[in-house]
Amino acid sequence: MSTLKPASLSFAILLLILSCDGLKVPKHIFETSERRKYERSFSGSDSAIANWKGSFSAAVANRLSIPEGTSFVVAADSAAMNAIGYSLELKKGDQLIIESNTSNPNAKIFVDLVAPGANIDDAKSSLMTNNRFSAFIENTGLYKVVIQPEIEFSENYGLLLYTQPSLSFPVTGKGNRNVQSFWGASRDGGGRSHEGVDIFAPKKTPVVAVTDGLITRTGNQGLGGKHVWQRDGMLGNSYYYAHLDSILTESGRTVKTGDTLGWVGNTGNAAGGPTHLHFGIYTMGGAVDPYPYIRTRPVPQLNLKATVPASKYSKAGTNLRSGPGTQYEVLNVLNEKTSVRILAVTGSWYHIKTQDGREGFVLRDRLES
Known part of the structure; x- marks a missing residue:
């Protein structure tokens, strides 16, 4: 027979009290x-x-x-x-x-x-x-x-x-340009598809943990040759590092982001070919494309120079676009000179709103006092 822990028992009693004698659990108690x-x-x-x-x-x-x-x-x-x-x-x-x-x-x-x-x-x-x-x-x-x-x-x-x-990126000192084989690429003459990305680097380049977690398995068999499996503690994902030249960790070890797990190699079915790391991610729903998880990208700068002018008028014939660029759809055309309120500025594009609630982006030169 199962038993309730003290905290669970107290919680159950609280709910019982609140629900008795006409009392109800507040609708937003867990908001x-x-x-x-x-x-x-x-x-x-x-x-x-x-x-x-x-x-x-x-x-x-x-x-x-x-x-x-x-x-x-x-x-x-x-x-x-x-x-x-x-x-x-x-x-x-x-x-x-x-x-x-x-x-x-x-x-x-x-x-x-x-x-x-x-x-x-x-x-x-x-x-x-x-x-x-x-x-x-x-x-x-x-x-x-x-x-x-x-x-x-x-x-x-x-x-x-x-x-x-x-x-974090799984190969020390490397980045997007070193990923040369992507998710879904054909393998074995179309018999299977690539469940990961290949990151090319010289032999013995360090392979590092992409996040904190636990090493669940290491081995040297199958297509991946020398490989390491890591599991994270947040999302329950498993990370697969394969074709290693050497394994520098062991099953059961807790690792931190950036800890070295092994060296880049060409073991398994990569034998004789260019040295690289095969990196894969497996969720509860199966394998997923790992590239968005690791793709390096610059951090843009916060715009501190633009100013937001007071409310203005749009010129007759102004296009209201769905985004800040001429490639975006025209949502509306303001056929007459129209009073607008400026909500935001990005580059030369203004996010404006008319008195009747229409919103869109217009070029700066389409506004006048």
Whole structure:
């Protein structure tokens, strides 16, 4: 017969007490959404919170997109309570990072991340901490990111959205250019496909752990020759390092990111060929493309030079585009001179909103006083 641990028993009793005699468990007792917690605790006017929520809903509903690595200067508007929302393509294994440069790092800036196909109610709603937000991307697809400061926030601020690899690169001193055989490439005359990436490097180049974890197995057999299996403690993924010249770790050892596991070689079915590391990732759902997890990429600079002018007018015939570039779809054409509010600036493109709620990107020279 199973028994409850003291903590579990206390928790069960609490739920029983709350549910008896007409008492109910509070609906939001386990609420983790920072946005909802803020809405419930707000003690200002009903109109202020209604406007704040309305701005968020409009940002969720818009059809705007940006590439990752985009830097903005966002307009402060304590009356309009600007929320900005953009869709962007992300890949499984990316680490999404959002940075701001507010003068008060303790100011509340909310970030809602909506996964592909998910309902906004299921969004990951968080607060930036010390002007930074970070999230591991679990599935490839089109994500919606909505960013909104707290009510009465009144400061223009820089904003940067970009991705970084979620794992360290597994071969010391090497990078993207050394990956020369990718996920899905044909093997054995089409009999199988490549479940990993090959990273080419000289013999005895150190192979290092891509994250903290446990070495679950080492060996010298099969297609991979001398190989190491590592398991992480966060996501439950297994990492496969194969074709090693030498193994410098052992099963059962705990390793830290960057610890040397072995040397690059050409053992197994790579014998006689160029020395390289075969690196693979296996999740609970099977093998996945490891390249987004390790692809090195530069960190873009936060735009601190752009200024956000006061509200302006768009010239007659101005195209409202879905993104900051002429390659993006035209969502609307403002046939007449139209009063607009500027929400954000990125390069020579302005994210604007009309009085009737239409949003889009326009070139700077399409605006006038």
